[in-house]
């Protein structure tokens with residue numbers, strides 16, 4: 036059963052049982068109780084923005100807001116996408132015909148780490164992407180693999196390469212633990228940094244790309260570029276940024292990178308995934 040139908044079912048049950056709820060039709064929202072579930076009719080969404088902000092503070096951890104008809108009007112979807120970006124304390128559970136968001140428990144960052152800590156979340160995945168990335172690295176290079184996950188790159192690099200994994204989860208004995216969202220970065224210098232399937236989770240991508248430039252003259256990275264899909268859809272995948280291909284190009288240039296090669300890995304209605312080989316401005320493409 037989808038979140039939407041569960042909530043509709045719950046709302047009907049509450050009504051059938053005669054449990055008092057609060058219905059608000061005008062700009063009159065005023066109450067002090069915690070809210071476990073709010074269903075918002077989106078017809079007048081833009082005009083109830085002020086009320087919505089008051090409601091948001093009352094939603095308890097784990098509580099949900101259900102926005103009906105999220106996807107039926109471009110302007111409404113744009114309004115709610117902006118709302119989602121402005122409220123990282125809510126995670127998106129569903130972003131289809133309706134939008135369903137849930138207030139995170141306080142230890143959201145730990146949740147994120149716990150999700151990735153499960154070896155099943157990374158083992159044996161994205162091997163094809165890792166192979167293409169490894170093929171972009173010259174034999175003999177020293178390689179720092181950021182957000183190394185299952186470390187497929189280690190197995191696929193030319194044997195003459197020297198590989199160092201880094202991740203915010205201790206993936207192996209030689210893994211340098213560094214949380215990029217906490218401003219941490221592995222000390223040292225390498226010929227190449229690989230960063231596959233990671234930038235989507237980075238809260239300050241420009242700072243991280245600049246930091247990589249201080250550590251290596253070459254970068255091989257992948258990114259799932261925003262396409263038709265809404266931002267709420269991306270948040271559901273726990274991606275925290277939303278660059279289009281053109282915006283990614285600008286970001287790389289602004290952080291001192293020149294894109295030498297781009298390979299399209301996936302073209303879906305929701306996003307396009309690209310693998311990029313980049314050289315730091317002023318460095319030659321040899322490694």
Ligand SMILES: C[S@@+](CC[C@H](N)C(=O)[O-])C[C@H]1O[C@@H](n2cnc3c(N)ncnc32)[C@H](O)[C@@H]1O
Pocket residue numbers: 151152157160161164165181182183184185186187201202203204213214215216217230231232233236
């Ligand atoms: C989609 S997986 C990709 C794994 C690997 N690069 C691959 O392509 O197989 C994302 C990886 O980024 C790591 N990661 C997520 N957030 C991070 C952060 N803030 N700092 C460092 N690593 C992070 C996760 O632990 C996970 O290993």
